[in-house]
Amino acid sequence: MASITEVSPHKLRRVFVWELPVRVYHWLNALAIVALCVTGYLIGDPPAFMSAAEASDRYFFGWIRFIHFAAAYIFFFNFLFRLYWGFVGNKYADWKNFIPTSQRFFKEIWQVLKIDILLQKEREHMSVGHNALAGIIYFFTFLAFLVQCITGFGLYASMSDWWFASLFSWVSVVFGNDEFALRNWHHATMWFFIVFALIHVYLVFYHDYVEGRGEISSMGGGWKFIEEEAFEKFEKEEMAAEQAEKKS
Amino acid sequence: MISTPTRRPTYYEELRQKGYSRRDFMKFCSMIGAYLGLEASGVAQVANALQKTSRVPVIWLHFQECTCCSESFIRSSHPIVADIILDKISLDYTETLMAASGHQAEAAMQKTMKDSYGEYILCVEGSVPTAEDGVYCCIGGKSAMQILEETAAGAKAVICWGSCACNGCVQAAKPNPTHATPIHKLVKGKPIIKVPGCPPIGEVMAGVIVHIITFGRLPELDRIGRPKAFYSKRVHDTCYRRPFYDAGLFVETFDDANAQKGYCLYKVGCKGPMTYNACGVTKWNNGTSYPIQSGHGCFGCSEENFWDNGPIYRQMANFPGFGIEADADKIGMVAAGATAVGIAAHAIATNFRKKKLIENLIEEGKEAEGEL
Numbered sequence: 103m104a105s106i107t108e109v110s111p112h113k114l115r116r117v118f119v120w121e122l123p124v125r126v127y128h129w130l131n132a133l134a135i136v137a138l139c140v141t142g143y144l145i146g147d148p149p150a151f152m153s154a155a156e157a158s159d160r161y162f163f164g165w166i167r168f169i170h171f172a173a174a175y176i177f178f179f180n181f182l183f184r185l186y187w188g189f190v191g192n193k194y195a196d197w198k199n200f201i202p203t204s205q206r207f208f209k210e211i212w213q214v215l216k217i218d219i220l221l222q223k224e225r226e227h228m229s230v231g232h233n234a235l236a237g238i239i240y241f242f243t244f245l246a247f248l249v250q251c252i253t254g255f256g257l258y259a260s261m262s263d264w265w266f267a268s269l270f271s272w273v274s275v276v277f278g279n280d281e282f283a284l285r286n287w288h289h290a291t292m293w294f295f296i297v298f299a300l301i302h303v304y305l306v307f308y309h310d311y312v313e314g315r316g317e318i319s320s321m322g323g324g325w326k327f328i329e330e331e332a333f334e335k336f337e338k339e340e341m342a343a344e345q346a347e348k349k350s
Numbered sequence: 351m352i353s354t355p356t357r358r359p360t361y362y363e364e365l366r367q368k369g370y371s372r373r374d375f376m377k378f379c380s381m382i383g384a385y386l387g388l389e390a391s392g393v394a395q396v397a398n399a400l401q402k403t404s405r406v407p408v409i410w411l412h413f414q415e416c417t418c419c420s421e422s423f424i425r426s427s428h429p430i431v432a433d434i435i436l437d438k439i440s441l442d443y444t445e446t447l448m449a450a451s452g453h454q455a456e457a458a459m460q461k462t463m464k465d466s467y468g469e470y471i472l473c474v475e476g477s478v479p480t481a482e483d484g485v486y487c488c489i490g491g492k493s494a495m496q497i498l499e500e501t502a503a504g505a506k507a508v509i510c511w512g513s514c515a516c517n518g519c520v521q522a523a524k525p526n527p528t529h530a531t532p533i534h535k536l537v538k539g540k541p542i543i544k545v546p547g548c549p550p551i552g553e554v555m556a557g558v559i560v561h562i563i564t565f566g567r568l569p570e571l572d573r574i575g576r577p578k579a580f581y582s583k584r585v586h587d588t589c590y591r592r593p594f595y596d597a598g599l600f601v602e603t604f605d606d607a608n609a610q611k612g613y614c615l616y617k618v619g620c621k622g623p624m625t626y627n628a629c630g631v632t633k634w635n636n637g638t639s640y641p642i643q644s645g646h647g648c649f650g651c652s653e654e655n656f657w658d659n660g661p662i663y664r665q666m667a668n669f670p671g672f673g674i675e676a677d678a679d680k681i682g683m684v685a686a687g688a689t690a691v692g693i694a695a696h697a698i699a700t701n702f703r704k705k706k707l708i709e710n711l712i713e714e715g716k717e718a719e720g721e722l
Contacts, residue, residue: 111714146666147679148617150602162598221696221703260584271573279517279574281624282650282659286667286678293682297689304693312704314711 114327119194119231119320127184128321134177135295141170146289171258178251181244194231200241202234210234218308228332236305246294253288257281358404361563368433375400378430385557385632386569387579399564406563407462407470409501410444413494414487414521414530415476418549419512420446425635426552444473445489456490463504471562472505474498477514477521478536479528486528498536507541507568508533509558513651516546516576523657534575543568544575548651551632554580576626585622585648588630591615609645619663620647627652 120128144166153160188197202208214235216222232240256273277284310317320326359367365375376397383393412420424447450458462470476494479486484493492500502508510533513519521530534542545558558577561569569577586592594600594614601609601618616623622630625648629640641648647663650656659667666677701708 111717148598148600150600150617151598152607153599155597157593157597157599160597160599162596164596164598166598219696221699223703261587275573278654280654280659282621282653282655282667285624286659286669289666290669290678290682293678293685296682297685300686300689300693304697308697308700312700312708312711314715 113330114315115330115333116325117230117328118192118324119326120324121192121195122324123183123187124191124195125321125324127180127187130176130180131184134173134180135299137169137173138177139292139295139299141166141173142289142292145170174251174254174258177247178255181247181251185244199232199237200244202238207234207237211238218305228329228335230326230328230332243298246291246298250288250291250295253284253291256284257288360401360404362401364405365430365433370430370433374430378428381428382553382557382560385553385579386561396560396564400560403563407466408444408473409459409462409470409505410473411475411494411497411501412445412489413474413476413478413498413514414528415512415514415519417446417475419475419514419555420444422549422552423511423555424552426556428556459501463501467504469506470504471507471509471559472501472540473509473511474515474533475511477518477530477532479521480531480536481527481529495536498533502537502540505540507543507562508537510534510542510544510546511555512550513546513548513656516544516652517654519548520657523655541568542575543571543577546576546581546652547627550652551580551628551634553632554628580628580632581626581652583626583628583631585625585627585630585642586620588628589622589642590630591642604645612645615642615645615647617665618647619649619661619665621650621653621656621659622648625650625653 145163148163148166151162185197187195188200202211210229211234214229214233217224218233218235252270252273255267255270256277259267259269259271259273262268274281274284277287306317309315315327316325362375366372379397379400380393383396386392386396388396410420445455448455448458476487478484478494478498480495484495487494489497510516514521514530515533518526518530518532521528522532534544543558545555547554554577557579558569561577561579569579572578572581586595589595591612591614594612595616599608599611599613601613601615603609604618614620620642622642627648629648630642633640633643649662650659653659661668664677666679669676669678669681
């Protein structure tokens with residue numbers, strides 16, 4: 103592991119990490135999740151209005167629900183797009199960032215846990231795109247996306263005439279025809295998103311603060327600023343790996 | 351068309367004998383046709399069928415239930431419903447309303463089962479306890495399970511009346527000590543029609559039976575076996591208070607001004623948004639009212655597990671595994687609060703543990719700033 107503290111001052115090289123589609127996905131997703139959580143929470147527990155207005159003049163709750171359903175469609179298709187991009191995007195967008203395929207993946211998870219979460223004083227860990235721990239947590243997040251889409255569209259299926267929504271009419275059957283339970287699970291899963299967002303935003307600030315590589319702005323322009331040593335170390339590792347292969 | 355080997359009087363003949371006029375009969379046919387959602391020509395079909403068809407033998411069983419289904423049925427809006435269906439159809443055997451008792455009654459049931467094998471309709475009110483070999487419900491020395499097996503064998507179709515027979519209702523609520531089991535889990539290989547509700551609406555029950563008589567087959571069912579004509583819409587979607595829901599105007603407590611104004615009961619626990627039933631359209635007691643109209647939320651009596659999805663007067667259900675009063679929001683807020691505390695602690699710890707690293711970066715940045 104190369105260390106940020108080893109050499110000072112650092113020479114930084116600009117690396118194009120997040121391609122435009124990944125950034126667009128990210129912000130659409132963020133917007134949709136905020137809209138879905140806020141409107142979803144309101145649907146579960148609407149605010150109290152004492153109003154003298156005629157019901158026919160108001161459509162407050164109707165709009166809340168409309169925003170929720172519209173955002174749900176955006177969220178779902180955006181998510182599908184991201185899955186697709188995991189196969190055609192650059193190496194930082196690749197699906198292998200999220201699903202462990204090697205021993206190294208697990209080793210890196212442990213490293214990140216030690217250094218960034220338990221704050222052990224070891225040589226700083228270097229990753230350019232997602233680190234392995236983030237990667238696997240995004241994998242679980244995708245599972246939560248899936249749960250939320252399935253339960254959500256399952257609840258929505260009976261309200262829509264569109265064939266797409268009715269593709270989900272099996273969901274309530276899987277939940278034992280119990281829409282109460284379905285609704286409850288959909289509501290509970292919302293809290294995963296809220297807790298995730300809290301941790302996610304915090305860790306972005308944490309990395310930016312501790313590493314100084316432009317973690318926050320990377321989702322704007324796509325650039326991260328990586329130390330020269332990281333490149334040197336990567337080359338050394340590649341050479342070692344090649345030699346090991348030749349020997350065997 | 352259903353036919354029986356021995357010629358019995360048709361429904362129409364029996365009604366005329368009872369003193370109903372042709373006009374009464376046609377009114378009944380129109381009414382039931384409307385409930386069934388038939389077009390105008392369908393009414394003639396109903397009338398035709400009732401004039402030509404001999405009455406269908408019916409065995410109506412009562413197991414673990416409260417008889418509210420029968421009560422609802424005999425109170426359906428048109429007197430002919432009770433006459434035509436209870437008097438004329440179900441008297442073959444039904445514990446609540448038959449004249450016979452004891453061995454006579456059992457003999458009547460055996461006779462119907464033998465004479466009309468493969469022809470009779472089996473109506474079941476109530477669930478069947480399967481724990482302890484079914485000792486929790488025995489009639490005439492037989493367990494409910496045995497009776498159901500015997501009668502179902504020769505039935506043309508099985509109608510499950512009410513939530514007990516469709517999903518177990520209250521006696522199947524946790525912990526379900528008698529293992530109360532709905533009928534569709536016990537009877538296999540027979541057409542089964544579910545008419546859930548606690549009780550189901552009388553007109554709905556009548557409509558189902560008239561449909562079978564008229565068309566000689568079951569009405570169109572949804573994927574869980576309920577007749578689509580009555581269970582394809584949520585109470586919420588046919589509710590006259592729906593505009594208040596869309597406007598965001600809710601009753602907060604049962605004694606507030608909003609309750610007086612007749613606002614939506616969603617926040618005081620109305621389960622209409624998850625409940626499939628015809629209450630909003632057909633209503634109860636000759637179309638007089640239904641729970642929401644009388645100021646009380648729907649509590650979802652025709653839905654699976656409605657007893658376990660309480661509390662009745664709160665919109666959010668308790669979350670399984672976290673004890674009473676722990677809904678998803680309470681659990682979520684605790685989780686989010688714990689996360690926030692963890693984040694704050696981590697942020698503070700970072701400044702201590704990574705002090706040198708952060709200082710180096712700041713130093714480096716300052717130097718660079720000075721050079722420019």
